[in-house]
Amino acid sequence: MTTLYLFVFAQSHDEFRLPELSSVAELNGIPYTLPLKPEDRDPTRPFMVIGLGKEDHAQILARRCILIKFVSVYEFYGQGSTYEELHAANRASRPLWEKFIPDTSFRFLVTSYNHKIPQSRQREVIESFSYMDFLGPINMKNPDITCAVLEEYFDTRGTTRSKHQGDGNFRQVFFGRLIEEGTARNLIVKFDVKKRSYFGNTSMESEISLLMANQTLASPGKIVYDPFMGTGSMAYPTAYFGALVYGSDIDGRQMRGKDKKSPGVIRAATQYGVASRIVDLCTFDVTHNPWRCGELFDAIVTDPPYGVRAGAKRLGRKRELSDRQRQLCEEHRMNPSSDDQPYIPPTRPYELSHLAADLVLLARYLLRPGGRLVFFLPTVTDEYEEVDIYTMLCEGMEVIANSLQDFGSWGRRLVTIRKTTSEKYPSPTFEPIHEPKVDHVPAHKDFREKYFQGFKPKEERGASKDSSTTPV
Structure with a gap:
């Protein structure tokens, strides 16, 4: 039997809300139903009535979902556009609350979204529920049950x-019994980058890294890989949820930091009590990786560099050596000098659309069937089309979530891709690098250049490029 529960969501990252709810529900084997009407499952609204089989399921979701607010999950008794409608619905729900009538201590709360209700009207609202005839004592500090009235007002930001003003002109009013206070949002403070013992200029903010960890279905027994580890922002919440984490990066200095005694990532992991779950950290280029067998990981989670704060690199030279340079290199290799410094291999830029496509290929090889690839993809707002995400897909991989964090002229999309095949694939070669022959050019192609050109229209970018190459 399905019971309805009222969830109150934090008003941040609206598009991430339902994918996170779906992921946490899948992780815990929780079936659920969403409202039938589109306006009732609008992600920009704070309240949503969700059908669940058990009260325990609602509690599990509240304890893991980052976007569920603190005082947030209620057994749903009714809603309406007026209090007359609400009371009618609540009377119809009497079988749900009549067991509390005889001897249960209680209190009533009246609150709202986008509005402050005067105390005089709060008392009037509470008194309007007198027909419930609760006989137990009122206890404002530690009651057996808390009944809450929640009024939803339209967004009035930007107005004076x-x-x-506008008191009582609400959009909807909801009523229910508090069953769980969401505790997962406390983790945002726990993993705050400013309080971390080791971080860098590309470290991901804590709320986003926690959302990404939930998308991976991180839990005890899972093995998760970050191929662009950097300072380890995705590793800490993933390990905190119980998963074992393996990390790599083409530049080992990002993972190590300046302290020679202990790598920076390990120091930060120790701060969170998860150092034992960091399996290893290795320095290599993902296109020249050491993996000799596939299906190693349950999830891959990463924030690939896209050239704004740090550019993506891969092994190789920007320009091929001349015959004379090759000859000198060969002579030096045969007769090295005694004061030679350690060899640092040359790197070249890694264009974002190539990186994204290669990352999906690598994930298909390394993920177990059903495993997930979770990563951020920056896109130009005016140029983005839904098909952009599908230009990087390969056989056996499907997109299950695509959520936008909007920055105005550009945004970054948290993309979740699942491996749907059990077929074994060979390790990808990532060669040769060439422009794919496709009819559609995705908005994330050459993102770095577009960013530093101020996201000019295609025509202006083309004209600027032509003028810069015209001889004087």
């Missing part, structure tokens, strides 16, 4: 109003 008097203190209680």
Whole structure:
């Protein structure tokens, strides 16, 4: 039997809300149903009534979903556009609350979204529920049950109003019994980058890294890989949820930091009590990786560099050596000098659309069937089309979530791709690098150049490029 529960969501990262809920529900084997009407499952609204089989399921979701607010999950008794409608719905739900009538201590809360209700009207609202005839004592500090009235008002940000202007002109009013206070949002403070013992200029903010960890279905017994580890922002929440983490990066200095005694990533992991779950950290280029067998990982989670704060690199030379340079290199290799410094291999830029496509190929090889690839992809807002995400896909991989974090002229999309095949694939060669022959050019192609050109229209970028190459 399905019971309805009222969830109150934090008003941040609206598009991430349902994918996170779906992931946490899948992780815990929780079936659920969403409202039928599109307006009732609008992700920009704070309240949503969700059908679940058990009260325990609602508690599990509240304890793991980062986007569920603190005082947040209620057994749903009714809603309405007026209090008359609400009371009618609540009377119809009497079988749910009549067991609390005889001897249960209780309290009532009246609160709202986008509005402050005057105390005088709060008392009127509470008194309007007198027909429930609760006989137990009122206890405002530690009651057996808390009944809450929640009024939803339209967003009035950007307008100037008097203190209680518009009071009572709500969009909907909801009523229910509090069953769980969401605790997962406390982790945002726990993993705050500013309080971390080791971080860098590309470290991911804690709320986003926690959302990414939930998308991987991180839990005890899982093995998760970050191929662009950097300072380890995705490793800490993933390990905190119980997974074992393996990390690599083409530049080992990002993982090590300047302290020679202990790598920076390990120091930060120790701060969170998860150092034992960091399996290893290795320095290599993912296109020249050491993996000799596939299906090693349950998830791959990463924030690939896309050239704004740090550019993506891969092994190789920007320009091929001349015959004379090759000859000198060969002579030096045969007769090295005694004061030679350690060899640092040359690197070249790694264009974002190539990187994304290669990452999906690598994930298909390394993931176990059903495993997930979770990563951020920056896109130009005016140029983005839904098909952009599908230009990087390969056989056996499907997109299951695509959520936008909007920055105005550009945004970054948290993409979750699942491996749907059990067929074994060979290790990808990532060669040769060439422009794919496709009819559609995705908006994330050459993102770095577009970013530093201020996201000019295609025509202006083309004209600027032509003028810069015209001889004087």
